[in-house]
Every structure is written in structure tokens, then in C-alpha cells.
Amino acid sequence: TACSSKFVLSQMHPMWQEPLAVPGGDRQSPIDIAVRKSVFDSKLKPLITDYDPKTCQQIWNNGYSFLVEYDDTTDKSTLKGGPLEDKFRLCQFHFHWGECNSWGSEHTVDRKLFPAELHLVHWNADKYSLFEEAVVEDNGLAVLGVFLKIGKRHEGLQKLVDALPTIRHKGSVVEFTKFDPACLLPPNIDNYWTYHGSLTTPPLTESVTWIVMKQHIEVSHDQLAVFRSLLFTAAEEEVQKSMVNNFRETQPLRGRTVRSSFT
Numbered sequence: 001t002a003c004s005s006k007f008v009l010s011q012m013h014p015m016w017q018e019p020l021a022v023p024g025g026d027r028q029s030p031i032d033i034a035v036r037k038s039v040f041d042s043k044l045k046p047l048i049t050d051y052d053p054k055t056c057q058q059i060w061n062n063g064y065s066f067l068v069e070y071d072d073t074t075d076k077s078t079l080k081g082g083p084l085e086d087k088f089r090l091c092q093f094h095f096h097w098g099e100c101n102s103w104g105s106e107h108t109v110d111r112k113l114f115p116a117e118l119h120l121v122h123w124n125a126d127k128y129s130l131f132e133e134a135v136v137e138d139n140g141l142a143v144l145g146v147f148l149k150i151g152k153r154h155e156g157l158q159k160l161v162d163a164l165p166t167i168r169h170k171g172s173v174v175e176f177t178k179f180d181p182a183c184l185l186p187p188n189i190d191n192y193w194t195y196h197g198s199l200t201t202p203p204l205t206e207s208v209t210w211i212v213m214k215q216h217i218e219v220s221h222d223q224l225a226v227f228r229s230l231l232f233t234a235a236e237e238e239v240q241k242s243m244v245n246n247f248r249e250t251q252p253l254r255g256r257t258v259r260s261s262f263t
């Protein structure tokens with residue numbers, strides 16, 4: 001199958017019909033991170049995550065990915081430092097993955113594809129009062145990206161994997177509490193790339209400071225297989241479609257510089 005071939009199909013079928021070009025879209029995401037073209041910035045600070053597992057509320061299938069949502073009505077789970085001037089509140093995390101382990105990530109590193117990518121989505125709570133307000137502002141959002149590789153079983157991920165069969169269909173939601181998203185971060189979060197981009201799913205707004213971890217995390221083949229057992233389709237739909245390949249293609253850099261926090 002295409003999965004076993006080393007040469008990934010050049011044109012994957014994007015999940016949703018993409019607008020041909022986002023009006024004035026000159027900072028779209030994801031991108032390929034060309035390592036040798038990234039610029040070391042010694043002024044980049046260490047990242048500071050302060051997540052409270054008690055703010056974890058629910059997990060649901062939105063028909064594109066599955067989201068773990070946090071209570072972002074107070075400053076309980078926050079991200080600051082790194083390239084960020086303000087304090088950002090965690091509102092949700094989700095993943096993107098392929099139909100097989102040969103592809104699935106959104107960002108690539110020197111064109112290397114990973115089997116999946118985690119996104120922790122935060123909004124600027126120093127400047128705005130709601131995610132919906134921040135999502136249209138240049139400095140409104142900060143998304144932490146972490147690549148996943150196939151290897152040993154990720155113990156922290158298993159609680160989430162065990163919940164997936166209960167939200168197989170689009171629109172299903174179940175209570176999900178006391179989950180610490182910090183357990184999904186790699187040991188070293190001080191080595192990252194950062195650039196200004198956009199959401200990779202509609203509304204594709206150019207409001208994201210992207211912070212992509214250099215270090216990946218490992219999950220087992222079986223854990224990732226459970227992601228692929230989810231469905232894009234609602235229970236009542238005739239034809240059920242497996243939730244796979246829910247990633248966007250890489251977008252033109254348009255002269256942007258990717259900075260690195262490490263040499």
C-alpha cells in the first residue's frame with residue numbers, strides 16, 4: 001500500500017475542501033521547518049507551563065479531531081515565557097495523525113514527516129477575555145506543537161486512549177477530568193522553533209505564535225491505532241469514515257523567519 005512505500009503520495013487528500021488561498025494569507029500554517037535556515041535567537045526565554053489538572057473538563061469528537069477541553073475562565077492553566085510577551089490560557093489540546101505511521105504530522109522538519117502531532121492551544125488572557133475574541137488578533141493565540149514517534153507505550157496517554165471508544169462518532173462528548181497535559185510534553189521543552197502563523201483548521205486565522213518542540217514524545221503503535229478507530233462521521237450517517245489524515249498540507253513560508261531557542 002502507499003503506507004509501505006517510502007515515497008509519500010505527494011498530494012494527500014486534505015480533509016476538508018480548502019479555500020484556494022486565504023485572503024492576504026502570507027502567514028499560513030503548517031510549514032516545513034528548514035533547520036539550517038532557522039535563526040538562533042538568544043533573547044528567547046525558557047517556556048513556562050503551569051497546568052492544573054483540575055481544570056480538565058471533557059473530551060469530544062468534533063468531526064475533525066478529538067479535543068480535550070479545559071476550563072479557561074480563570075488563570076489556572078497557563079503558558080508564558082519563550083517568545084511570548086503575555087500570559088496565555090490553555091483552552092484545549094488535540095492531535096493530527098495519518099492512516100499509517102509514514103505520515104500524519106502537520107509541521108515537517110527538513111521535510112521529515114512524523115506519524116502524528118499534538119497541539120496545545122492557548123489564548124492571550126492579558127489582552128483578551130475570550131478565545132473567540134483572541135482568535136482574530138495577530139497576538140491572540142499560542143499553540144505548542146509536539147511531534148509523536150512510534151516507540152514505547154506512553155503511560156500518560158493511555159487514560160486518553162481508553163476514552164476514545166466512547167467518543168467514536170462526530171458530536172460525542174464525555175466527561176474527562178484530572179488530566180495533566182504536562183505529561184504529554186517532552187523532557188526538554190527549552191529547545192523549540194517559533195514563528196508567526198495561523199490555525200491549520202478553519203477559520204485559518206493568522207493569529208498564532210507557533211512554538212514547535214524539537215524533542216518528540218513516543219507512543220506505541222497500538223495507542224496510535226486507537227486514534228484511527230475514531231470516525232469523522234456522526235452515528236446516524238450512512239457511510240462511516242475513519243478519522244485519519246486530518247492534517248493540513250505545509251504552506252508557503254512567504255519570507256518568514258523561523259527562530260530557534262537553541263544552536
Ligand SMILES: NS(=O)(=O)/N=C1/NCCO1
Pocket residue numbers: 119121143198199200201202203
Ligand atoms: N490545528 S490548530 O491550528 O491548533 N487549529 C485550531 N483550531 C481551533 C483551535 O486550534
Ligand SMILES: [Zn+2]
Pocket residue numbers: 094095096119200
Ligand atoms: Zn491542530
